[in-house]
Amino acid sequence: MMNRMDSGGEAKLRYLDADFEVVRPGAFVRCAVTGEAIPLDLLKYWSVERQEPYADAAASLARELELDPGLRKRSTR
Structure with a gap:
């Protein structure tokens, strides 16, 4: 098996x-964000759907909110 690095x-x-x-x-x-x-x-x-990696959970959430701004409003109801 090939070493990933x-x-x-x-x-x-x-x-x-x-x-x-x-x-x-x-x-x-x-x-993909930072x-x-x-x-x-x-x-x-990472996102399987978008095929992009994220540095951390905050970056992943930022991408979700960027692509679906209504998500923030729905999550606070």
Whole structure:
């Protein structure tokens, strides 16, 4: 099995429900919200539907709210 961090550059991943598949080896991916480099061994948040990674839960929530502004209003009812 290939080490997920064989290359020092940016990886390309396919995001799955509970894991991800390495399409192009690399050491990190970039957060879709902040642009921050996320080492693959620290990657915990992503969207399967949008196929994008997030640096943390706050970035994931920010993306959800950005794409569905009504979500904030619905969650406070």
